[in-house]
Amino acid sequence: MKDKILYTPGEAMELMKTDQVMLIDIRDSDDYAESHIQGAVNLPDIFYYLAETTPEGLEKMHEHFRQQLSRIGLTPDTTAIVYEDAYDSRYGGSCRGYWLLRYLGHARTGILDGGFSAWLEEGLPADAVEAQTDPSEFMVRPQPEMLATRDEVLQSLEDSEVKLLDIRDRVEWIAKSSSPYGVDFAPRKGRLPGARWMEWYQFLERDGQIPYFKSPDRIRALCAEYGLYPEDNIIIYCFKGARASNTYVALKEAGFRKVRNYFGSWNEWSRDPGLPANEEVFS
Numbered sequence: 001m002k003d004k005i006l007y008t009p010g011e012a013m014e015l016m017k018t019d020q021v022m023l024i025d026i027r028d029s030d031d032y033a034e035s036h037i038q039g040a041v042n043l044p045d046i047f048y049y050l051a052e053t054t055p056e057g058l059e060k061m062h063e064h065f066r067q068q069l070s071r072i073g074l075t076p077d078t079t080a081i082v083y084e085d086a087y088d089s090r091y092g093g094s095c096r097g098y099w100l101l102r103y104l105g106h107a108r109t110g111i112l113d114g115g116f117s118a119w120l121e122e123g124l125p126a127d128a129v130e131a132q133t134d135p136s137e138f139m140v141r142p143q144p145e146m147l148a149t150r151d152e153v154l155q156s157l158e159d160s161e162v163k164l165l166d167i168r169d170r171v172e173w174i175a176k177s178s179s180p181y182g183v184d185f186a187p188r189k190g191r192l193p194g195a196r197w198m199e200w201y202q203f204l205e206r207d208g209q210i211p212y213f214k215s216p217d218r219i220r221a222l223c224a225e226y227g228l229y230p231e232d233n234i235i236i237y238c239f240k241g242a243r244a245s246n247t248y249v250a251l252k253e254a255g256f257r258k259v260r261n262y263f264g265s266w267n268e269w270s271r272d273p274g275l276p277a278n279e280e281v282f283s
Contacts, residue, residue, distance in 0.1 A: 005109075006111055007110045008118075009119045009122045012119075015081070016043050017194060020095060022078050023037045023041070025041065026094060027044065027047075027085065035126050038126060041131045042152075044070060046093065046097040047096060051147075053150045053262070053268060054149070057278050069106075073134050075138075078109065079109070080106060082110070083115050086115040086116075086118075087114075089115070091200075091238075091242040091246070093242055095246040096242040098245065098247075098249060099249070103143050103146045104141070104142065104156060105118065106140065107273065111203050114210045119210070147260060148235040152235075152260075153237070164192055164236055164237070165194065165236045167236055167237070167246075168238045172189075172239065174282035174283070176262075179239045181239075187269040187270055187281060189270075190270075192277065203247060210246060219254035223251070230257060232256070235259075236261055237242065237265040237269075240264075241263035244265060245261055
């Protein structure tokens with residue numbers, strides 16, 4: 001039985017009645033201050049933090065989020081449900097939050113399916129009152145099977161059993177932009193050698209105005225068109241691990257078993273001139 005990842009607004013509301021759930025809003029502080037789910041805490045660093053996956057970089061990330069999650073009072077017996085406005089509003093930031101908390105060892109983590117937009121559409125309570133919580137002592141217990149480090153990705157380039165999946169927007173894949181944050185935000189444009197490309201939006205569909213993940217059957221069929229199957233050893237990357245986390249969730253929901261997120265992604269890789277890259281500009 002696979003772990004539960006996606007929570008409907010109604011399911012989250014029921015959990016809130018038990019006092020064993022924490023809603024984590026990853027949007028900007030201004031958006032949070034304007035309106036948020038009643039009782040939710042704000043942690044925008046989940047979206048903005050740029051990770052490095054060297055031993056030193058991981059140690060820094062672990063300590064940063066140990067402090068952040070202790071500050072908001074997250075405890076092991078609390079279910080954390082992460083949300084954004086919608087899956088396509090912050091490049092899958094809520095999925096990045098899910099992946100990050102699970103990687104850091106907080107097993108009881110999920111995502112609000114449809115985000116704040118779905119919550120409001122169902123008429124559930126929102127306000128502008130900043131949540132008050134008691135600090136905790138969050139313990140980091142990394143789950144290395146979820147992560148591909150820079151060195152592991154480099155090794156995978158020589159391993160035909162590993163399938164490297166680039167999930168970025170087309171303009172990045174064809175080497176006409178280095179990132180979603182500006183054409184020259186990163187020092188190089190291009191892609192990892194040998195990677196195949198699917199655009200992360202392909203895993204989403206809209207029910208009215210709100211995007212949701214496609215069904216597991218449709219995701220498996222879509223992946224098969226690109227030579228990806230549930231038993232494959234897959235490493236996903238994007239620019240900073242957000243869109244990759246979105247696809248990680250889609251694949252896990254569809255029963256893919258061995259999927260890793262290169263959390264440093266192109267932001268880390270492109271900044272080391274010693275790492276190989278295919279910088280050919282596609283049309």
